Amino acid sequence: xxxxxxTVPQANxxxxxxxxxxxxDAAVARVLESGWYVLGQEVRSFEAEFAAWLGDAVAIxxxxxxxxxxxxxxxxxLGPGTxxxxxSHTAVATVAAIEMxxxxxxxxxxxxxxxxxxxxxxxxxxxxxxxxxxxxxAVVPVHLYGQxxxxxxxxxxxxxxxxxxxxxxxxxxxxxxxxxxxGTFTEAAAFSFYPTKNLGALGDGGLVAARDAELxxxxxALRQYGWRTHYISExxxxxxxxxxxxxxxxxxxxxxxxxxxxxxxxxxxxxDEALRGTxxxxxxxxxxxxxxxxxxxxxxxxxxxxxxxxxxxxxxTGIHYPAPVHLQPAYRDxxxxxxxxxxxxxxxxxxxxxxxxxxxxxxxxxxQVCEAVRRL
Ligand SMILES: Cc1ncc(COP(=O)(O)O)c(C=O)c1O
Numbered sequence: 325x326x327x328x329x330x331t332v333p334q335a336n337x338x339x340x341x342x343x344x345x346x347x348x349d350a351a352v353a354r355v356l357e358s359g360w361y362v363l364g365q366e367v368r369s370f371e372a373e374f375a376a377w378l379g380d381a382v383a384i385x386x387x388x389x390x391x392x393x394x395x396x397x398x399x400x401x402l403g404p405g406t407x408x409x410x411x412s413h414t415a416v417a418t419v420a421a422i423e424m425x426x427x428x429x430x431x432x433x434x435x436x437x438x439x440x441x442x443x444x445x446x447x448x449x450x451x452x453x454x455x456x457x458x459x460x461x462a463v464v465p466v467h468l469y470g471q472x473x474x475x476x477x478x479x480x481x482x483x484x485x486x487x488x489x490x491x492x493x494x495x496x497x498x499x500x501x502x503x504x505x506x507g508t509f510t511e512a513a514a515f516s517f518y519p520t521k522n523l524g525a526l527g528d529g530g531l532v533a534a535r536d537a538e539l540x541x542x543x544x545a546l547r548q549y550g551w552r553t554h555y556i557s558e559x560x561x562x563x564x565x566x567x568x569x570x571x572x573x574x575x576x577x578x579x580x581x582x583x584x585x586x587x588x589x590x591x592x593x594x595x596d597e598a599l600r601g602t603x604x605x606x607x608x609x610x611x612x613x614x615x616x617x618x619x620x621x622x623x624x625x626x627x628x629x630x631x632x633x634x635x636x637x638x639x640x641t642g643i644h645y646p647a648p649v650h651l652q653p654a655y656r657d658x659x660x661x662x663x664x665x666x667x668x669x670x671x672x673x674x675x676x677x678x679x680x681x682x683x684x685x686x687x688x689x690x691x692q693v694c695e696a697v698r699r700l
């Protein structure tokens with residue numbers, strides 16, 4: 325007997341388009357008619373609107389979130405002969421960006437409860453780096469699944485060593501610590517607009533947020549061959565431009581972002597309730613932070629069976645991520661880790677399971693997931 329169709333997919337970027345179709349279609353038509361398709365008025369307007377929404381930063385659009393991290397690293401002088409500390413339990417993009425600029429990644433373990441960088445291990449690694457690696461000159465914490473990392477403790481450790489911090493905000497548009505949004509705490513921060521993100525384009529897109537105007541101007545130059553004046557390269561840059569179509573679409577979607585994050589939180593609360601009394605633990609929340617639930621991740625000792633049972637009920641799930649970066653074939657045996665050997669990251673990779681979560685889920689679909697979870 326074949327499996328029933330998936331009626332509640334884990335992610336559904338097409339639903340995001342359909343929910344805003346008239347505005348998005350009008351924005352696309354406006355760009356097509358304009359005759360200007362890369363780095364133009366739509367990008368400038370989106371950058372201004374995103375910066376106003378974020379607060380206290382200059383925004384520079386670019387090709388994708390991986391490039392955003394690489395541009396920030398490059399602008400802060402990271403490259404060959406330097407190391408950058410980040411986590412192994414992340415999208416591989418975080419580590420790929422470090423290697424793109426020629427720097428050496430060092431992978432710190434996670435706090436098992438929150439899945440984000442363990443500040444205690446980071447401090448130990450900054451005090452006593454693994455043998456044989458270049459000096460650590462930057463740290464990239466990831467606000468994973470929509471929940472901020474322990475930034476105060478991470479930044480305190482980095483301050484002691486004079487090392488800049490670059491926030492990876494690819495999964496955390498709108499997440500807060502106190503009353504400030506992530507992406508405004510550190511010298512530079514990177515956002516991704518991959519279609520499934522909380523703010524998703526209908527293609528690739530990314531953005532660097534920088535607090536210092538000169539650093540922002542440097543990053544803006546680096547994204548286009550190091551040009552400050554057209555055709556004159558003052559620095560060696562790359563081509564990582566945001567296109568006008570994506571910027572125009574992102575302008576429409578940015579206006580909905582706060583309401584959509586609220587809907588994500590509402591669905592997460594309903595899932596929390598449904599999990600009560602089951603063997604599954606809801607995702608833990610840090611005190612004093614605003615979680616934006618890019619993903620709703622449960623921990624399941626018997627993940628394969630759980631995934632199969634949900635699939636039989638028409639519910640799609642995801643695994644973010646099935647292997648920590650230091651165990652993936654391209655990285656295994658050649659990337660330095662902290663003293664714990666990333667054991668908590670390895671354990672998480674065996675058990676994490678993401679339930680469907682996006683703002684366009686209907687109440688009936690949410691109820692279907694809750695019902696299936698209660699029956700587990
Ligand atoms: C944590 C994290 N960092 C970086 C990225 C890279 O973003 P992009 O796919 O836009 O290059 C992603 C998204 O894939 C991500 O989830």
